[in-house]
Amino acid sequence: MADGRTNGTAVTGLGLVTPAGLGVEENWERVLSGRSCATRDPALGELSVDFSCRVPGFDAGELLGGFAGWQLERFVQLAIVASRMAVADAGWDSTTWDGTRVGVVLGNSLGGAATFAEQHDTLRERGPDKVSPLLVTKYMPNMVAGYVAIDCGARGPSLVTATACASGATAIGTARDLLRSGVCDIVLAGASESALTPTVMAGLCKMGALSKSGEAPEHAGKPFDAERDGFVAAEAAGVLVLEREADARARGATIRALVSGYGSSSDAHHATAPHPEGEGIERALRAALADAGVAPSDVRHVNAHGTATAMNDLVEGRMLRRVLGDAPLVTSTKGVTGHALAAAGAIEAAYTVLAVQHGTVPPTANLKNPDPAIELDVVSGEPRTTPVDVAVSTSLGFGGHNAALVITAA
Numbered sequence: 001m002a003d004g005r006t007n008g009t010a011v012t013g014l015g016l017v018t019p020a021g022l023g024v025e026e027n028w029e030r031v032l033s034g035r036s037c038a039t040r041d042p043a044l045g046e047l048s049v050d051f052s053c054r055v056p057g058f059d060a061g062e063l064l065g066g067f068a069g070w071q072l073e074r075f076v077q078l079a080i081v082a083s084r085m086a087v088a089d090a091g092w093d094s095t096t097w098d099g100t101r102v103g104v105v106l107g108n109s110l111g112g113a114a115t116f117a118e119q120h121d122t123l124r125e126r127g128p129d130k131v132s133p134l135l136v137t138k139y140m141p142n143m144v145a146g147y148v149a150i151d152c153g154a155r156g157p158s159l160v161t162a163t164a165c166a167s168g169a170t171a172i173g174t175a176r177d178l179l180r181s182g183v184c185d186i187v188l189a190g191a192s193e194s195a196l197t198p199t200v201m202a203g204l205c206k207m208g209a210l211s212k213s214g215e216a217p218e219h220a221g222k223p224f225d226a227e228r229d230g231f232v233a234a235e236a237a238g239v240l241v242l243e244r245e246a247d248a249r250a251r252g253a254t255i256r257a258l259v260s261g262y263g264s265s266s267d268a269h270h271a272t273a274p275h276p277e278g279e280g281i282e283r284a285l286r287a288a289l290a291d292a293g294v295a296p297s298d299v300r301h302v303n304a305h306g307t308a309t310a311m312n313d314l315v316e317g318r319m320l321r322r323v324l325g326d327a328p329l330v331t332s333t334k335g336v337t338g339h340a341l342a343a344a345g346a347i348e349a350a351y352t353v354l355a356v357q358h359g360t361v362p363p364t365a366n367l368k369n370p371d372p373a374i375e376l377d378v379v380s381g382e383p384r385t386t387p388v389d390v391a392v393s394t395s396l397g398f399g400g401h402n403a404a405l406v407i408t409a410a
Contacts, residue, residue: 008244008245008258008259008260008408009176009179009180009242009243009244009245009258009259009260010242010243010244010245010247010248010249010253010255010258010410011240011241011242011255011256011257011258011259011353011407012089012090012091012241012242012243012248012253012254012255012256013085013086013087013088013089013090013091013092013239013240013241014085014086014089014238014239014240014241014256014350014353014354015081015082015083015084015085015086015087015089015190015237015238015239015240016082016085016236016237016238016347016350017055017058017078017081017082017085017236017237017238018037018055018234018236018237018238018337018340018343018347019037019038019053019054019055019056019234019235019236019336019337019338020037020336020337021056022055022057022058022081023085024085024089024350024354027347027350027351028351028354028358030336031333031336031337031351031362032360032362032363032383033336034335034336034362034363034364034365034380034381034382034383035218035336035365036053036217036218036219036220036221036232036335036336036338036365036366037053037056037218037234037336037337037338038051038052038053038217038218038220038221038232038338039051039052039053039054039217039218040217041054041196043196043197043198044196044198044201046198047198047201047202047205048205048212049201049205049210049211049212051217051220051232052196052201052232052233052234052235052338053232053233053234053235053337053338053340054196054234054235055078055194055235055236058077058078058081060072060074060077063077063081064077064080064081068080071134071138072138072147073111073112073114073115073138073139073143073194074112074114074194074235075108075110075111075112075144075192075193075194075195075235075237076112076138076143076144076147076148076192078192078194078235078236078237079106079144079147079148079190079192079237079239080147080148080151081237082190082192082237082238082239083104083148083151083152083188083190083239084151084152085239086188086190086239086240086241087152087188087241089241090241090243090253091253091254092186092241094152094153094154095153097153097186098185099152099153099154099155099156100155100156101156101184101185101186102152102153102154102155102156102184102185102186102187102188103154103156103157103158103159103175103178103183103184103186103187103188104145104148104149104152104154104156104157104158104159104187104188104189105145105157105158105159105160105161105171105172105174105175105178105187105188105189106144106145106148106159106160106161106171106188106189106190106191106192106239107160107161107162107163107167107168107169107170107171107190107191107192107342107343107345107346108141108144108160108162108167108191108192108193108342109141109162109164109165109167109193109195109341109342110141110193110195110200110341110342111139111140111141111143111195112138112139112140112143113139113195113197113199113200114194114195114197115132115134115135115138115139116135116139117197117198117199119131119132119135141160141162142160144160144192145158145159145160146158148188148239152188154188156178156183156184156187157178157183157184159171159174161174161191162342163264163397163399163401163403164341164342164397164398164399164401165305165307165339165341165342165344165345165395165396165397165398165401166264166345166395166396166397166401166402166403167191167341167342167343167345167346167397168190168191168238168342168343168344168345168346168347168348168349168395169262169345169346169348169349169393169394169395169403169404169405170264170345170395170401170403171189171190171191171345171346172189172190172240172242172259172262172345172346172349172405173262173263173264173403173405174189175187175188175189175240175242176189176242176259176262177262179242179243179244185243185244185247186241186242186243187241187242187243188239188240188241188242189239189240189241189242189346190237190238190239190240190343190346190347190349190350191237191238191342191343191344191345191346192236192237192238192342192343192346193235193236193237193340193341193342193343194235194236195235195341196233196234196235200233201233204233207272208230209230209231209272209307209309210230210231210232210233211228211229211230211231211232211308212229212230213229217232219366220232220366221308221334221335221338221339221365221366222308222335222366222367222368223304223306223307223308223313223332223334223335223364223365223366223367223378224304224306224308224313224317224330224332224364224367224370224371224374224376224378225308225366225367225368225369225370225371226369226370226371226372227368227369228308228309228310228313228371229308229310230307230308230309231307231308231309231334231338231339232334232338232339233338233339233341234337234338234339234340234341234343235340235343236337236340236343236344236346236347237343237346237347238343238346238347238349238350239346240259240346240349240350240353242259245258245410255410256353256354256356256357256410257352257353257356257357257407257408257409257410258407258408258409258410259349259405259406259407260291260292260293260294260406260407260408261287261288261289261290261291261292261293261294261404261405261406262287262288262291262403262404262405262406263283263284263285263286263287263288263289263290263291263403263404264284264287264401264402264403264404265280265281265283265284265287265402266280266399266400266401266402267279267280267281267400267402268280268400269400270400271398271399271400272398273311274311274312274315274316274396274400275315275400276311276315277315277318277319278315278316278318278319278322280396280400280402281305281315281316281319281394281396281402281404282319282322282323283402284394284402284403284404285319285323285392285394285404286323287404288392288404288405288406289392289406291406292390292406292408294390294406294408296323296324296325297324297325297327298389298390299324299327299328299390299391299392299406300327300328300329300386300387300388300389300390300391301328301329301330301331301352301355301356301361301388301390301391301392302320302324302328302329302330302331302391302392302393302394303331303332303333303348303349303351303352303355303391303392303393303394304316304317304320304330304331304332304394305332305334305344305348305394305395305396306330306331306332306334306335306364307332307334307339307396308332308334308335308339312396313332313371313374314371314373314374316394316396317330317371317373317374317375317376318373318374320376320394321374321375321376324392326375326376326377327377328376328377328392329361329377329379329384329386329388330364330376330377330378330379331361331362331363331364331378331379332364332378333347333348333351333362333364334348335364335365335366335367336362336365344395345393345395345403345405348393348395349393349405349407352391352392352393352405352407353407355388355391356388356389356391356407356408356409357409357410359385359386359387359388360383360384360385360386360388361379361383361384361386361388362379362383363379363380363381363382363383363384364378364379364380367380368380388409389408389409390406390407390408390409391406391407391408392404392405392406392407393405393407
């Protein structure tokens with residue numbers, strides 16, 4: 001295979017399982033519509049925040065068959081379906097590739113939270129003999145990469161990144177490094193999260209992270225709006241098939257876009273609040289731009305972290321203006337999908353790839369009254385059609401984790 005140190009990283013496959021739909025086409029159509037996916041959630045009926053963004057129409061038994069409906073936790077099920085979509089989109093047949101050269105790098109933060117809560121109740125109510133032998137393997141976050149590797153026969157490195165809400169972007173950057181180093185020829189990279197349990201949601205609510213809007217759920221979650229009051233929690237999985245550009249071209253693959261730059265950093269500041277000046281995410285962004293060999297003025301679009309929390313949007317918005325100016329078209333697709341925590345950076349990287357590929361920037365849902373303190377061109381209402389040859393996706397995670405990806409046209 002070609003020397004990965006002198007070639008770009010090609011995105012040859014995408015798989016998306018999100019509140020916006022199953023597959024790339026459904027996702028892109030919904031994201032371009034600018035319509036929120038938030039709905040009332042019967043599982044959260046006893047909480048003050050009783051809405052979320054769940055994946056609609058996801059039947060694990062139908063999509064995966066066999067034991068998947070009961071032996072695998074939902075965050076793993078979502079990831080397997082997304083990875084199968086991505087592999088098919090890339091034009092690969094996983095029965096014929098050299099599995100020893102295929103890696104899996106997926107992000108996750110909360111693992112099988114639903115199983116843990118269920119089995120904790122079983123222990124208390126029925127005793128230790130009734131605890132499921134599947135508890136540990138359904139709960140452990142690493143099993144998302146383990147089961148995806150099993151499913152597709154990937155026998156190279158199998159890793160899980162856990163940088164909270166930056167996990168998906170971190171996974172893509174780590175996968176890019178595996179290709180550059182020559183360790184792998186193909187890497188399935190992305191993230192999955194499904195932890196919309198009453199306990200987790202109550203914790204996020206007490207933290208002050210969730211929107212408590214008294215309006216209809218579809219109007220909650222307002223990135224960059226002056227009246228933003230928090231995010232809508234979501235579940236999702238996004239997987240990208242990454243290959244060295246030269247290898248992808250040699251096999252005649254369709255290259256959707258290139259991952260040309262990656263940067264990461266830590267705020268070393270606070271468990272949940274970003275550095276007030278955005279110092280950490282700025283360093284990650286500047287590192288990604290330098291890695292890609294592009295100037296700040298080259299950037300045409302930013303898919304921002306944009307959580308719709310008061311502090312994040314202000315800090316991130318001011319940082320983007322300081323580094324990139326007011327020229328790039330900015331969006332936060334969390335207004336449509338909600339915030340899928342560890343999976344957010346993966347699905348947003350996929351949407352950034354699609355924006356580059358199609359020359360279209362999605363609108364930010366629910367943005368009615370832009371915050372005057374955030375001096376950016378944030379797209380709202382309708383998508384904007386424009387050439388997008390260089391784009392950025394930014395991610396900030398609890399614990400001060402930051403990651404930035406530069407996506408460029410193939």
